[in-house]
Amino acid sequence: MSDTRNMNITAAIGSAVVAVVLVGMKLWALGETRALSVAASLTDSALDVMTAFAGIAAILYAARPADEDHAFGHSSAEDLAALAQSLFILVSSGIIAWAAVTRMLAGEAMQLENQGRGIVVMVASIVLSLGLVIWQRRVARRTGNRVIMANSLNHLGDVVPAIGAIGSLWASAAFDLPQIDNIVAIGAALLLAMGAVNIFKGAWDALMDRAADPQTIAGIEEIVRGFPGVHGFHDLKTRTAGSMTFVNLHIELDGQQTLDEAHAIGAALRRAILKEFPETDVLIHKDPVGVEPHPDDPSRR
Template sequence: MRIEKKATVISTSVATLLVIMKMTVGIFSGSIAVLASAIDSLLDLTVSLFNYFALHNAEKDPDDNFNYGRSKIEPLAAVIEGTVISLSALFILYEALVKIAHPREMEHIDISIGVMVVSIIITSFLVLFLNRVAKKTGNMVIKADALHYKTDIISNGAVLAALGLVSMSGEQLFDPILGVCIGIYMIYSAMPIIKEGILMLLDAALPEEEIETIKTILQSDKAVTNFHHLRTRESGSHVFISVHLVYNVSISLYDAHLVADKLELKIKEHFKEKKAHVLMHMDPYDDSEINDAEDLY
């Protein structure tokens, strides 16, 4: 099993444990903040299960129906995860506003505080693990999952602070006010996840610094006199690069192919954390103007 899939199994198990703890205490205590955190953990569980499904299918080999594989399931999963976070945040905002309008007293505050402390400790270990996996693999789904649980630590800390303030002051409004803050922060955190996933689904080019690195590699061999039509895109853990290499007209096809293979290997070494697919078209002269004209039609 790939380490990414193992990570989703672990995050699913942790989310299940947190849902049971928080939901039980949230219902009996009447705390909107704890209940909101429980709902967030329930969505974490759903998302982690979906992430496992996404990674399982994304790693399948290309076939007759999916010639380029199913790697775009990964950014699709990230967009869905970001959307789920946003929807859960809206629900939390609604519940918090209802409690502000119709205050009700909390019970079992000490137990609620204990559950939130345990939740923060468990989630912190999970985030450290997911960050390590994300850094090692560069996987977008794991990166989104790590960010999701990182926001949980902050929201859980806010819930703990709210419970502490209610316990010390007896003022019940601290609970729903912190719930509003949590909801707003969750929406703010979800936006980058959704944006990155959508850009990847739309085949946005690689970041400018990566493109500059590719250009430097292409210019590293003197046999290549020029290049054009450099195009890049990213799909989950896969990177796709195509380019036209211009050679001197006297070069043999064999030698041109050897140069292209060498440059392709250098590019793949640069993207060693991902699966790079490099397509190089070999031109005996610079036909960029002809290619540009054809692109207009």
């Protein structure tokens, strides 16, 4: 298994472990305080547990090599897992917001208790979440894995509700304002929904074969443009699936050289692209310089 796969799996396992710890801490804090804002943060962490284990399964499945039925590999499983995560988060944010709005419309305000204990738990959860997010962001930058990025967004999303819960508990203790708990819960739900929409969009774009990001495309173009023996290129096409980027490219070579020489140039170019962008699958087609496309060729419309 490659180093990037090992990094992804380790980061996913770390996410699951931290999520389980946070659920235990926040469940205790909810029992102590009865705060809906703490319940919002607990719900988010509980969903993180489910999505983290789903992410581990997706990464392991995506790491399977290509086979007869999946010639391009299984990396799209990562996008499906990220899509599922976003839907789980949207549902949870809706439930939290509905409960808070219902309380407000009914004029209900839960009298909070043991606010100091709840604040200590929320502060500890913020420290754990931020530590995990920093590590996962480093992994995601190196591997491009959407599941890890989605997990890091989930845990980063834990921080804001936790801060809101701290403010709610403090206001309740200092100024006897229990109604603020409902307001904080609604704000936390909105932030969760916004993050879920971003995750959904990224996963959906990948499943719909969206092109790679502009920086990756520009980097590939720069490598090809200055490569020895390549006189030009065209029809550069990219698509993403999970953490993989698939690249199709036509290069223009001297038509008078031997097939062995043309193959050597194409193979060397492929190695150069893979060195700069390791998580790619590169397919290069070779054309003689100045060749005109055949009018019946559908690939050159």
